[in-house]
Each structure stands twice: as C-alpha cells, then as structure tokens.
Amino acid sequence: AVMPGKGRIVVFGASGNVGLPCIKALSASLAKEASPAFDVHAVSRNPPVLEEKLGGGLPGVEIVQGDILDGASLSKVLAGADRFFFCLPSHLPGSEMRAHSNAVADAAVACGVRHCVRLSSLNMGAQGALGEAHEAGEAYMKEKGLTVTSVRPTSFSTNFGFMRADVLERSHFSLLSKGAVNWVATEDIAAVSARALLDASLDGRTLDVTGPPDSTLTPEGMQKLLSEKMGRDIVYQPSPSPPPAD
Numbered sequence: 001a002v003m004p005g006k007g008r009i010v011v012f013g014a015s016g017n018v019g020l021p022c023i024k025a026l027s028a029s030l031a032k033e034a035s036p037a038f039d040v041h042a043v044s045r046n047p048p049v050l051e052e053k054l055g056g057g058l059p060g061v062e063i064v065q066g067d068i069l070d071g072a073s074l075s076k077v078l079a080g081a082d083r084f085f086f087c088l089p090s091h092l093p094g095s096e097m098r099a100h101s102n103a104v105a106d107a108a109v110a111c112g113v114r115h116c117v118r119l120s121s122l123n124m125g126a127q128g129a130l131g132e133a134h135e136a137g138e139a140y141m142k143e144k145g146l147t148v149t150s151v152r153p154t155s156f157s158t159n160f161g162f163m164r165a166d167v168l169e170r171s172h173f174s175l176l177s178k179g180a181v182n183w184v185a186t187e188d189i190a191a192v193s194a195r196a197l198l199d200a201s202l203d204g205r206t207l208d209v210t211g212p213p214d215s216t217l218t219p220e221g222m223q224k225l226l227s228e229k230m231g232r233d234i235v236y237q238p239s240p241s242p243p244p245a246d
Contacts, residue, residue, distance in 0.1 A: 006036070006037065006038060006039055007037055007038045007039075007082040007083070008038060008039055008040075008041060008080055008081045008082055008083075009026065009038045009039075009040045009041070009081070009082070009083050009084065009085070009197050009198075010040075010041045010043060010077060010078060010081040010083075010084040010085070010113075011023050011026070011040060011041070011042050011043060011084070011085040011197075012043045012066075012068045012077075012084065012085060012086055012087060012104075013043070013068065013085075013087045013088075013089075014042035014043055014044050014050060014063070015044050015045075015046075015049065015050045015053065016087065016089075017156060017186045018087060018119055018186050018189050018190050018193065019042075019085070019087065019190075020053065020190075021186060021187045021190035021191070022085060022190040022193050022194050022197075023040060023042045023058060023061050024054075024058065024190075025190055025191050025193075025194035025195075026038075026040050026060070026061070026194045026197065026198070027040065027058040027059055027060050027061050029194060029195075029198055030059075030060045030198075031059050031060060036060055037198075038060075038082070038083075038197075038198070039060055039061075039062065040060055040061045040062070041061075041062050041063075041064045041077070041081070042058075042061050042062070042063045042064065043064055043065075043066040043067075043068070043077050044063055044064070044065065044066070045065070045066070045067045047063040047064070047065055050063050051063055064077060068086075068087075068088065068100065068104060069088075069089075069100055071103045071107075074103060074104060074107035075107045075110060075111055078104075078107050078108050078111040078113055079111050080111075081108075081111065081113045082113065082114065082115065083113070083114070083115040083116070083117065083197055084108065084113060084115075084116055084117070085116075085117050085119070085193055085197060086101070086104060086116050086117065086118045086119065087118075087119035088100055088101065093129070094129035094130055094132060094133035095133070097130070097133040097134070097137065098133045098136050098137055098140075101133070101136075101137030101140065101141070102137065102140050105137075105140055105141045105144045105146060106144070108141075108144075108146060109144045109145060109146065113146070114146065114147060115146065115147045115148075115149070115203060116141055116146050116147070116148050116149070117148075117149045117151060117193055117196045117197050118137075118138060118141070118148050118149065118150050118151065119151050119153075119189070119193065120134045120138060120150045120151060120152045121134055121152055121153065122152040122153060122154050122208055122209075122210070138150060147203050147204050148204065149196045149202055149203055149204060149205055149206075149207065150205075150206045150207065151189065151192055151193050151196060151207050151209060152206060152207065152208050152209065153184050153188075153189045153208075153209040153210070154181070154182040154183065154184050154209070154210050154211060155181050155182065155183050155184065156183070156184065156186055156189070167226060167230065167234055171230075171232065171233065171234050171235060172234065172235045172236070172237050173222070173223075173226065173234060173235075173236060173237070174236070174237045174238060174239045175219055175222070175236070175238070175239060178219065178238060179218070180216050180217060180218045180221075181216070181217060181218075182210050182211050182215060182216040183211050183215045183216075183217065184209055184210055184211035184215065185211065188209060188211070189209050192207055192209050219236040219238070220236065222236065223235065223236040
C-alpha cells in the first residue's frame with residue numbers, strides 16, 4: 001500500500017564520495033515527477049560546507065545536521081524517514097564499523113524506518129576483518145527486521161587519489177592486491193544506490209556494481225596506463241604483506 005503524503009529518504013555521508021553524487025541523482029530523478037513521492041534529507045556534520053559544495057542547494061533536498069558516528073544524533077535524523085542510505089567511513093576498524101552499524105540499525109527500528117540501502121563491498125568474504133564487519137552489520141540489520149538492499153561495488157576509482165603523491169613525486173605506486181582489480185566510478189555506485197532508494201522492486205536485493213571490462217586492471221596494466229598518462233615511467237611496487245595474525 002502506498003502511504004499517503006510524501007515519504008522521506010535520509011542519506012548519511014551526503015558529503016562523501018558516493019553520498020554526494022547520490023543526493024544529486026535523487027534530486028534529478030525526483031524533479032522529473034509531477035508530485036515527487038519523497039523528500040530527501042542529506043545528513044552532514046557541517047551543513048554550510050555541503051551547501052557550498054552544492055552551490056547553494058538542490059531541489060527537493062534538505063541538508064540536516066548529524067553524524068552517523070554520533071549515536072545521539074541518529075534518532076533525530078531518522079525520525080520520520082521511510083528509507084535511508086547507509087555508508088560508513090572506510091577508515092574505521094572492523095569492530096567500530098560493526099558497533100556503529102548496529103547503533104544505526106537500532107535507531108532506525110526505534111524510529112519505525114523499514115528500509116536500508118547499504119553500501120557494502122563485493123567479495124566481502126575475501127576481505128578479512130572489513131568483510132566480516134560488513135557481513136555482521138548487514139545480518140544484524142536483517143535480524144532487527146529492516147529490509148536491506150545491499151549495494152556491493154568493486155574498488156572505487158577515487159582510490160587512485162591515494163596514489164597521487166607517490167605517482168607525482170616518486171614515480172611509483174603500490175597496491176595491496178597483486179591480482180587484477182576492477183575499478184568502478186563512484187558516480188555509478190551512487191546512481192545504483194539512488195535507484196535502489198526510489199525503486200521498491202529492488203528492495204532486499206543484492207546489487208553488485210562493477211566497472212566495464214576494460215576497467216579491470218592488473219598492476220602491470222595500471223603501470224602501463226599511468227605511464228602513458230604521465231608521459232614517463234611509473235613503476236609498480238608491491239605492498240609488503242601484513243604480518244600473519246597470531
């Protein structure tokens with residue numbers, strides 16, 4: 001049954017690599033509707049900064065103060081929401097990811113929110129502690145009765161930015177993976193996430209998001225590509241393997 005009145009979508013991490021293009025995609029989609037089904041609340045630790053990034057604002061999007069890592073702000077942000085986009089900063093250790101994810105799940109259920117579009121990761125099983133934290137967080141949400149649509153991208157193309165200084169200043173780069181890596185644009189991840197937030201037929205699905213075949217690169221392939229783009233030799237140096245856990 002369609003609820004009377006407008007629904008609300010809450011987007012956490014609205015200033016981030018995926019959150020920012022996600023709120024832009026939501027705004028563009030909803031603007032095409034004569035009477036949009038949802039309004040969007042974009043959650044930001046620093047609303048004036050996000051407003052500036054957006055050049056003053058976006059139609060149908062209200063910027064609200066909040067922080068996914070601040071448990072006290074969660075119920076205020078999630079009150080009145082129907083669906084929300086969940087992503088955590090990637091620098092968090094697994095145990096903290098799990099704790100914050102569970103806090104969001106608890107707050108969502110307490111606020112009567114039904115549905116979560118969760119930014120996760122492809123091949124979670126092969127990612128050690130990080131993958132386990134994603135899996136546990138997702139399982140806990142489902143246990144609590146949330147419907148979870150899991151958006152699982154390959155490697156973010158924006159991660160190339162982490163190599164920038166090494167490439168520019170030292171003409172080398174290193175990677176944790178020695179195998180081929182598929183890279184996907186954050187705009188594509190955001191487009192899939194926005195669609196999942198708006199389209200109930202995707203509820204509960206797992207959506208794998210990959211870049212095109214030619215964005216799958218071995219370290220040697222990346223070395224060739226970066227060397228071509230830079231007009232000089234850029235050398236791949238394997239990252240030292242982390243010591244085995246006791």
